[in-house]
Amino acid sequence: MNILILGAGGREHTLAWKLHQSPKLSKLYVAPGNAGTASVAENIPISVNDFDAIKKAVLEKQIEMVLVGPEDPLVNGIHDYFLNDMDLVSIPVIGPQKAAAQLEGSKEFAKKFMARHDIPTARYKSFTAGTLQEGFAFLDSLEPPYVLKADGLAAGKGVMILSDLQQAKHELEAMLIDAKFGSASTTVVIEEFLRGIELSVFVLTDGKGYKILPTAKDYKRIGEGDTGLNTGGMGAISPVPFADAAFMDKVHQRIVRPTIDGFKKDGLPYRGFVFIGLIKVDDEPKVIEYNVRMGDPETEVVIPRIKNDMVSLLEAVANQGLDSITLEIEERAAATVMLVSGGYPEAYEKGKAITGPEKINGSLVFHAGTLGEQGRIITNGGRVMAITSYGKDFKEALELSYKNIALIKYDGMNYRKDIGFDL
Numbered sequence: 001m002n003i004l005i006l007g008a009g010g011r012e013h014t015l016a017w018k019l020h021q022s023p024k025l026s027k028l029y030v031a032p033g034n035a036g037t038a039s040v041a042e043n044i045p046i047s048v049n050d051f052d053a054i055k056k057a058v059l060e061k062q063i064e065m066v067l068v069g070p071e072d073p074l075v076n077g078i079h080d081y082f083l084n085d086m087d088l089v090s091i092p093v094i095g096p097q098k099a100a101a102q103l104e105g106s107k108e109f110a111k112k113f114m115a116r117h118d119i120p121t122a123r124y125k126s127f128t129a130g131t132l133q134e135g136f137a138f139l140d141s142l143e144p145p146y147v148l149k150a151d152g153l154a155a156g157k158g159v160m161i162l163s164d165l166q167q168a169k170h171e172l173e174a175m176l177i178d179a180k181f182g183s184a185s186t187t188v189v190i191e192e193f194l195r196g197i198e199l200s201v202f203v204l205t206d207g208k209g210y211k212i213l214p215t216a217k218d219y220k221r222i223g224e225g226d227t228g229l230n231t232g233g234m235g236a237i238s239p240v241p242f243a244d245a246a247f248m249d250k251v252h253q254r255i256v257r258p259t260i261d262g263f264k265k266d267g268l269p270y271r272g273f274v275f276i277g278l279i280k281v282d283d284e285p286k287v288i289e290y291n292v293r294m295g296d297p298e299t300e301v302v303i304p305r306i307k308n309d310m311v312s313l314l315e316a317v318a319n320q321g322l323d324s325i326t327l328e329i330e331e332r333a334a335a336t337v338m339l340v341s342g343g344y345p346e347a348y349e350k351g352k353a354i355t356g357p358e359k360i361n362g363s364l365v366f367h368a369g370t371l372g373e374q375g376r377i378i379t380n381g382g383r384v385m386a387i388t389s390y391g392k393d394f395k396e397a398l399e400l401s402y403k404n405i406a407l408i409k410y411d412g413m414n415y416r417k418d419i420g421f422d423l
Helices: 010-019 051-060 078-083 098-105 107-116 129-141 165-176 245-266 299-305 310-318 394-405
Strands: 002-007 027-032 065-068 124-128 146-150 159-162 187-191 197-205 210-212 221-223 227-230 235-238 272-281 284-291 333-340 364-367 370-373 376-379 383-391
Touching: 002 010, 002 051, 010 027, 010 299, 010 310, 010 364, 010 383, 027 051, 051 078, 065 078, 065 310, 078 098, 098 107, 098 284, 107 124, 107 187, 107 245, 107 284, 124 129, 124 165, 129 165, 129 187, 146 165, 159 165, 165 187, 197 245, 197 310, 210 245, 235 299, 235 394, 245 272, 245 284, 299 333, 299 364, 299 383, 333 394, 383 394
Parallel strands: 002 027, 002 065
Antiparallel strands: 124 187, 146 159, 146 187, 197 210, 197 272, 221 227, 235 333, 272 284, 333 383, 364 383, 370 376
């Protein structure tokens, strides 16, 4: 089978690495890919949102399945584009159709979905420029800190958590009146702050059946001890130690099952990964957000713990045969640490030569923002590469990742040395 993965990050390299192991795979393509995906697949220099160019490549390369990595093309309707084209309609796309992708594309849509299906989440209200004063009044009714979320996609930057009431009002005005996040903040969701510890639960569904994948916990802040600015993710561990059987049973009964049932009741066509961002509050799970694809860097610890043939799993999603598959999970823990560019998540330079990945022993190297250039690998993004290891627990896995990171060098290299510190 010829398969195309859309995307260019660590998530896509991990998925390519896993698919590459399948005897069912004939040829693997990644668009646009990175220096890591080039080692297991053929990169095609196409934007993930250039649907016409994707169609051309799919027909030219005789591609038989498309796996969508990032959220943008899903929210923009890549799946629907295939379904509405006579030349593409028979080619399965792994990722939800546009209607269901609104779960990530609109915070308000997701909140209304949770309310409809009695899925536990934080109390909230939505506001626009015309209801700014009501927004101020709602902030007055809440205890600090205050959570403001741009309704649309804002490249991971649209969520603000603020301790000061006046600052929260100022930021609300900046989002609604001054379009701080462009069209993404035309509507802003304000919600109560939940105190607890976060984790991510991943579900693979074919629209009827589903499988719960290994849990993971990622670390978003740039600084040690979860300080400083938010990033796309600085590292992750799997499984999550505090997500025991009793807690996961609550997650399954109160969140996963009602979510999948909700898709059916609402007529939301969903074949692909569901990422449920959770928080454990006094031993009770609540949903923070939905994403309609795998997380990054969580993919770098979840996918390596799945023993099943990945092509078979995705075929089962396409054919609605997931119920007949038994998921096999690696008992060892996995941990990943993200190496980033100096200055990230603010301004950073690209084009720094990377040395040492070839010396790594016992860990997996997943490329994120890299480029192959004249026989060398250079940095090409804020997050550069993730170093993943297995261990009897996450501590042992991290120890090996950190040991191997010492072998890698590039100008401005930065990483967190305390992944898992709160566990």
